[in-house]
Amino acid sequence: MKKYIGRAGRYLYYLILLIWTVVSIFPLYWMILFSFKDNSEIFGKSALSLPESWDITNYVEALTKGQMGRYFLNSILVTGVTIFLTVAIALMASYAVSRLLWKGRTVLNNIFMLGLTLPIHAALLPVFLILRSMRMLNTFSSLFIPYTAFALAMAIMICNSFMMNIPEELEESACMDGCGTFGIFFRIIVPLMKPAISTIAIFTFLQAWNELMFATVFVSDSAHRTLTVGMQSLVGTYSTNWGPIGAALVIATIPTVIVYLFMSKKVQDSLVAGAIKG
Amino acid sequence: MNKVRKNKLAIFVFLLPAVLLFAGIIIIPIFCSGYYSLLDWDGITEGIFVGLENYKTLFTSKTSGFSKSVVHMLMLAVGAVFIQLPFALFLALGLAKGMKGERFFVTVFFIPVLLSTVVIGQLWIKIYNPDYGVVNSVLRMLGLDSWCHTWLGEKSTVMWAVFIPIIWQYVGYHMLLMYAGIKSINSELREAAYIDGATYVQTCFYILIPLLKPVLRVCLIFGVTGAFKSFDMIYVLTNGGPAHASEVPSTLMFTNIFMKNKYGAGSAIAIFIIVICFATAILIKKVFKVEGEEKTA
Numbered sequence: 001m002k003k004y005i006g007r008a009g010r011y012l013y014y015l016i017l018l019i020w021t022v023v024s025i026f027p028l029y030w031m032i033l034f035s036f037k038d039n040s041e042i043f044g045k046s047a048l049s050l051p052e053s054w055d056i057t058n059y060v061e062a063l064t065k066g067q068m069g070r071y072f073l074n075s076i077l078v079t080g081v082t083i084f085l086t087v088a089i090a091l092m093a094s095y096a097v098s099r100l101l102w103k104g105r106t107v108l109n110n111i112f113m114l115g116l117t118l119p120i121h122a123a124l125l126p127v128f129l130i131l132r133s134m135r136m137l138n139t140f141s142s143l144f145i146p147y148t149a150f151a152l153a154m155a156i157m158i159c160n161s162f163m164m165n166i167p168e169e170l171e172e173s174a175c176m177d178g179c180g181t182f183g184i185f186f187r188i189i190v191p192l193m194k195p196a197i198s199t200i201a202i203f204t205f206l207q208a209w210n211e212l213m214f215a216t217v218f219v220s221d222s223a224h225r226t227l228t229v230g231m232q233s234l235v236g237t238y239s240t241n242w243g244p245i246g247a248a249l250v251i252a253t254i255p256t257v258i259v260y261l262f263m264s265k266k267v268q269d270s271l272v273a274g275a276i277k278g
Numbered sequence: 279m280n281k282v283r284k285n286k287l288a289i290f291v292f293l294l295p296a297v298l299l300f301a302g303i304i305i306i307p308i309f310c311s312g313y314y315s316l317l318d319w320d321g322i323t324e325g326i327f328v329g330l331e332n333y334k335t336l337f338t339s340k341t342s343g344f345s346k347s348v349v350h351m352l353m354l355a356v357g358a359v360f361i362q363l364p365f366a367l368f369l370a371l372g373l374a375k376g377m378k379g380e381r382f383f384v385t386v387f388f389i390p391v392l393l394s395t396v397v398i399g400q401l402w403i404k405i406y407n408p409d410y411g412v413v414n415s416v417l418r419m420l421g422l423d424s425w426c427h428t429w430l431g432e433k434s435t436v437m438w439a440v441f442i443p444i445i446w447q448y449v450g451y452h453m454l455l456m457y458a459g460i461k462s463i464n465s466e467l468r469e470a471a472y473i474d475g476a477t478y479v480q481t482c483f484y485i486l487i488p489l490l491k492p493v494l495r496v497c498l499i500f501g502v503t504g505a506f507k508s509f510d511m512i513y514v515l516t517n518g519g520p521a522h523a524s525e526v527p528s529t530l531m532f533t534n535i536f537m538k539n540k541y542g543a544g545s546a547i548a549i550f551i552i553v554i555c556f557a558t559a560i561l562i563k564k565v566f567k568v569e570g571e572e573k574t575a
Contacts, residue, residue: 020449025389117555267388275496
């Protein structure tokens, strides 16, 4: 009897898993379908039917008239610079607080760690006013500087935990061979921190690529708009024409999906590393 | 070696960018927010110092929509704690048992976490579309026309309509954290329980869940503070409307500052969000003490 309950339980559990699988990917699947359809097909036929032809006019429309091409490049630029700055600054700061000897290193590290819990809401208006007074609104730096600042806490924490595993003997022998502080950092520490760097890169990529609040407030001209805000304005223009909207959503999602397809384990590990140690 | 470690120039160079960014973009602005929240200020003319007047108005005024937004925020938190987290735990415990397709399910369930909230929000707007949306189409197909609603436009349904995508999006995140936590628990413990005749459900309740406490606590903190902070999804779906029916503090803050030019009142809401997030995180840490924590703290 017990065996039968166990088996029924297992089937039931699989059923729940399957349902949740469908629920998890349905929006993505549906989005891809209607990005290839025109309005008559979207509204006239079943939502789940395959498009009659794999027509890319919606994509052309979204990329050119909808300016998604430009937004896409803007997002790549902002995200790329954010990742680079975050990695570089976090590596240096982490080395200074965890390996170099000076008064106040633990205090400073604790202040950095405080940044983990601070919501970005808190800084929205003051940073907006600062940027405005420095005439920096509507520039790329008005995005990647705040993004870097808010990604730093997590990045430093991840660096610290990886740096703990680098034996100090390595630095000592490099020192004996005549390396200075900068030499040790660039020749010994940075090469050994590659796993930390990729973890931070993934983390920062997701944050910067998907960020909405700063991007809405700090940039208002279409020349510097990133994808999240760009999509919002495109939806306004095409409110009744779903096809180009679908295409825009797919375009914005492609990089994330590619990263995830090729490194799903690494992406998952990165997000776990970010959470558990915090 | 010590001389190398005490290199003043290196310390200065390595710390300068981080400290500048941290101070300029995070620390100083937060103090600014605190100061602005004490002003009656429209951002153009000189602000007038009014003390705690902004806070008083928020908590007492019936028209500001603030009390409503706090109720919604608490509803989201309750939903996260009692629906999102238990379901994530249920998935994680089952998957971590080691079953066919384990990796596949973990990978798929995590997809919504990675997607931009704007993309997800736009899709849900279409799913809820009163004329062509999936929800109403299905209802009509089943002959339940009377159940159809303008989901995001009616006061009675809008909160549920924004609730579902918010809860849905992050189930995968909590599941992954819990799953990784269970996988890091020594498998001998599980085997020992099995040899002693425990069923898997018993093993879960007596061994895995107690050992998972540190991870569960992280999830709890993320779930609750995440609900307190939630902005993107509601901004995309309804921007708090209709008539504050889906308002949360962060959308109210946004409207106050950037639509109504009420910089003082908006900053007061910002401070409220920070304080409540910090207080809750500390409270959860205190209530759910984990052994051996003093060392790591």
